[in-house]
């Protein structure tokens with residue numbers, strides 16, 4: 120590699136392509152449903168890359184037109200803006216392994232949470248875990264859900280996506296979500312990393328109200344986390 | 354490329370989610386290990402946020418665990434040159450992922466970069482430089498940043514292995530995983546998907562991790578193979594199916610394996626494992642070897658070598674695995690049952706043996722022999738207008754061939770109840786509802802779009 124002067128390094132960084140990746144805790148479908156603020160079927164209308172002032176990385180904002188609401192404060196026809204790591208502006212590209220990628224024209228079933236920042240948009244819950252692509256089975260009109268879809272270009276062409284012989288249909292997942300939401304189902308409590316404190320408090324309260332017998336160690340563990348955070352742990 | 358390979362390979366890539374194995378980030382990026390000396394990027398100098406991550410005891414412990422995590426990539430991976438040295442404190446509250454000219458670790462997500470369920474994430478910036486190793490061109494990494502999430506309690510080795518461990522995540526496992534990303538590695542299996550191969554699930558670069566587990570602390574063979582391609586001595590081989598065959602096809606399946614000359618220079622012994630439990634073949638020269646797989650399965654071919662290389666400090670070992678490269682399929686065994694739901698509505702249940710290897714790639718349903726109205730679906734529902742009987746054919750196809758079965762369905766009876774069937778697999782499913790009839794057939798209405 121060429122040795123770089125600080126000035127040259129700065130230039131290099133500006134044209135550089137950040138890449139990143141994550142490790143996460145696996146969420147069950149019930150946890151996804153409970154933790155998510157919004158669960159919808161939607162169509163991706165447009166995806167735009169943004170570079171925030173003073174930063175070198177790029178994020179993408181997908182505009183989702185909601186076609187069905189399974190959980191949350193929204194109605195059919197509303198738009199939801201989902202911001203994710205990764206995107207491209209000219210030759211500069213940020214890639215985040217583990218972040219979901221949305222493509223215009225794609226139909227999705229998504230579990231969303233609010234970003235924790237002043238100009239909050241939506242964010243896919245659990246990164247790729249909270250996003251399913253819907254592909255219509257041509258011969259019956261039923262939607263099949265896929266996790267991994269090869270994509271290329273700026274437009275999603277549903278008809279070009281091959282389906283596996285054994286298929287998981289969206290009805291089953293959607294019915295389960297609707298059922299869980301309608302019965303205010305609370306999954307077994309655990310302290311999920313990164314979940315904001317107010318939501319964890321709600322989860323804890325709901326779990327007790329639902330009659331869950333919590334591991335007695337949670338009390339001390341939760342108190343310790345809260346005091347760490349309050350003590351300026353960051 | 355023959356027509357059948359053209360058809361089957363893309364299908365497999367999309368349909369069989371089990372294929373995997375180490376990956377580089379895309380596009381590939383790596384550190385330039387020759388960029389040493391004043392102002393150079395090598396060895397990596399890491400800087401850490403000036404706080405103690407929750408659950409750890411002291412700053413010294415934090416620095417020590419990070420150093421050990423880097424060292425895992427250098428010392429636990431044969432022939433790996435990965436090296437890192439401790440730098441200085443940085444302001445934890447402002448660092449995050451921003452480019453700063455330093456390689457950093459930030460704790461407790463002070464810039465709110467991460468969402469729920471994420472333990473940590475890594476991001477690297479490249480310069481204009483490039484690095485080439487083993488025929489792969491990488492963008493040269495200039496700096497990397499790891500951000501650990503908030504609302505996580507970390508533990509050291511003693512905390513994690515203690516019987517009393519509760520709600521703690523292994524700091525070293527997560528740090529080693531994230532460092533793997535910062536030196537160019539992607540995930541061993543697709544994110545958000547189960548992964549059946551224990552080697553890939555057990556890799557440091559597997560995408561998820563649970564509490565009180567140290568499973569990802571030490572890189573395994575899959576992780577090591579990636580490091581060797583990017584930074585060290587690597588080995589590779591070619592695999593060619595026998596004439597008239599494909600690597601995906603019916604049993605028995607034969608292929609030959611060869612090591613290209615550019616990989617032979619320092620090798621003193623070759624050991625071939627064909628993944629099917631048969632005896633390994635060991636040779637001291639790079640001669641072509643042939644193998645036949647007899648039974649249905651998806652097989653990984655592994656070449657392990659012993660070599661002599663001064664740059665590697667003398668004797669070394671390396672390995673190349675082609676995960677799931679051979680898929681051998683028996684003929685499909687389609688089977689179905691049906692449930693009469695009343696009003697001449699018949700719900701079909703597909704009970705075909707799907708096997709574990711994705712050997713069925715297509716199901717087609719044909720009613721009364723009418724190929725033009727064939728349905729490509731997993732389980733159709735038929736709505737008839739009267740009680741006259743119909744024949745239903747299920748055709749299953751895949752690399753092992755094509756098989757079809759036909760049953761006669763009486764819309765007033767249940768599966769197995771007095772109907773003729775040309776195959777096994779029709780158990781009685783319960784009692785029926787039935788009625789009188791009109792005529793004709795109403796195909797299941799298409800739902801929308």
Ligand SMILES: [Zn+2]
Nearest residue numbers: 140141142560
């Ligand atoms: Zn990761």
